[in-house]
Amino acid sequence: MRVVIVGTGSIGSRHLGCCEQAGHQVLTVDSNGRADCDRVALVPDPSSVDAWVVATPTAAHLLVLEEILRYQPDARVLLEKPVCYPAELPDLTRMIHQHPRCRIVVNDVYTYSRAVRRFAESVRRFSEFDPITRITVEFTKNRELDVANGRFVDTGYGEAGYEFFHMLSIVRSILPGDRYQTYLRTEPALITPEMRVRISAPNVPELEMYASSRGVVGFPELAGFAFSSTAAKHYVARARIPYGVDMRYRFADVELESGVHVTVVFEPSYGTAVDYKNKHVVSIGGAESRHQYTISGNHFDEAVLTQLDLLHHADEGTAVIRLAEHQCMACLGVSVSIDEKFARFESEA
Ligand SMILES: NC(=O)c1ccc[n+]([C@@H]2O[C@H](COP(=O)([O-])OP(=O)(O)OC[C@H]3O[C@@H](n4cnc5c(N)ncnc54)[C@H](O)[C@@H]3O)[C@@H](O)[C@H]2O)c1
Incomplete structure (x- = not known):
């Protein structure tokens, strides 16, 4: 072409x-x-x-x-x-x-990611007789260095402009269309600036999406287990990815009624494999026992x-x-203005 x-x-x-x-x-x-x-x-x-x-x-x-x-x-x-x-x-x-x-x-990107498709297949298989009670998606990275260099400054959607499009794509891949649409039509019960969005609605699992561009980890307990390097485990345990560190803490976790979790963790071999950006893990189980498989491939390509x-x-x-997703992101983004964002970075520098 x-x-x-x-x-x-x-x-x-x-x-x-x-x-x-x-x-x-x-x-x-x-x-x-x-x-x-x-x-x-x-x-x-x-x-x-x-x-x-x-x-x-x-x-x-x-x-x-x-x-x-x-x-x-x-x-x-x-x-x-x-x-x-x-x-x-x-x-x-x-x-x-x-x-x-x-x-x-x-x-x-995430709609066409093979890792997300395999994860969604596992979710559908395990939730057939064990309903989903809760979905948690987190995309955290310390982008303070990028912001200092003028990248990742979204003046329109604020914090929601960076990762929420991808996070919504993962949620859309898990649930039937009408149930997914419910989230887009429901006003969140909670929106916080860092940013955490919680949506509860009848007939759909509770949904929580969390993204931090300051490297503040929201749910260390849900995906920390998958990381292999000591440094990565340490950052997750401290719930903070430091300034300048390239690691991304990204996962989607589905909790079933039985307590079993089906989790996709992106790039968990950060720090131990050269091509860590092309390796992702799906885990099924809980703290006592887990079955895991790896999916290799570059989502973007x-x-x-x-x-x-x-x-x-x-x-x-x-x-x-994806007009509805953009409208949803626009509503979430109003909670953080660009001035607030810079004020936060400056006050912590
Ligand atoms: N898909 C993803 O996961 C993902 C991730 C990050 C950014 N993005 C998006 O990608 C887009 C680009 O982001 P980026 O970080 O690469 O930006 P960037 O600033 O690194 O690159 C933009 C380039 O566009 C050029 N440019 C600007 N105006 C132009 C014009 N009118 N005609 C031709 N060239 C022009 C600039 O010279 C620059 O080289 C943004 O919309 C951003 O939101 C997508």
């Missing part, structure tokens, strides 16, 4: 590596002067592009998309998440209606290649932008 990647920063470079490795013919666009072209308008023969990837900062997504659709109204576009800022969502839907032949998909293939075969008018 002939693929054009617009924005070749941190995430665009990953798209580039993945597409090149898969044998796609790639052309890059970036306004930084280090790409093949510095504007979409300069891409040669835009009508023959098979797929576009938009990986500019979120604030530029709509401008870039508009430009792409001007040159190729039936374009196939993989748009980084979040698709745009909350106030721009109506403009995005209008743009899609005005281009009924375009095909647009938001990059949904798997998702990008799967979605490019889906786009390639998608009918005209296909748009998978």
Whole structure:
């Protein structure tokens, strides 16, 4: 396929590596002067592009998309998440209606992750006769160094803009669609700034999603067991990933009525395996005995290649932008303003 990647920063470079490795013919666009072209308008023969990837900062997504659709109204576009800022969502839907032949998909890494799919299969198997009582999802990393360098500063969704899209994708993969939709329609019982979101509603398990970009671990007891390095175990036990440490504490845990837990833990071999980012574990059991299996693979690459293939075969008018998830994230994000976020980082520096 002939693929054009617009924005070749941190995430665009990953798209580039993945597409090149898969044998796609790639052309890059970036306004930084280090790409093949510095504007979409300069891409040669835009009508023959098979797929576009938009990986500019979120604030530029709509401008870039508009430009792409001007040159190729039936374009196939993989748009980084979040698709745009909350106030721009109506403009995005209008743009899609005005281009009924375009095909647009938001990059949904965890929906296409093999580890998440295997986890969801285990959850379905074990919960058939042992109902789910509680779902807990945590995505914690110390991003204070990134924030100091101007990365991971989301002025639209706040803290919810970083990980909640991924966390919702995991919850969606576990439950039937109507039960999952209940969470999106229910006002959370609790939202705290670091941030913790608890949702209780009739006929669905209690859901708690927690993400900290300051490295404050929320649920050390639910996934600490899976980590192999002494340092990682120590950080989890202290419930704090220190400044500058690259470790990510990410898991989804499903508790069943019997007390059995089905848990997926991402990257638990941090500190002991060079390719730890490509190894994930699903564990079934409890503190006394656990059965575990490992899933190898790079979620990001798997998702990008799967979605490019889906786009390639998608009918005209296909748009998978996860509007309800973005609206939900927008409502959660209002609780933390960017000023508050910087004030917190500065007060702790
Ligand atoms: N899928 C994921 O898990 C994931 C993770 C992190 C970030 N993201 C998203 O990826 C996107 C990019 O984030 P990043 O961290 O790579 O940003 P970045 O700042 O590292 O890179 C953005 C690049 O876009 C270029 N650029 C800016 N405006 C442009 C324009 N109008 N035309 C062409 N190039 C332009 C910049 O020069 C820069 O090289 C954001 O939307 C972010 O939310 C997704």
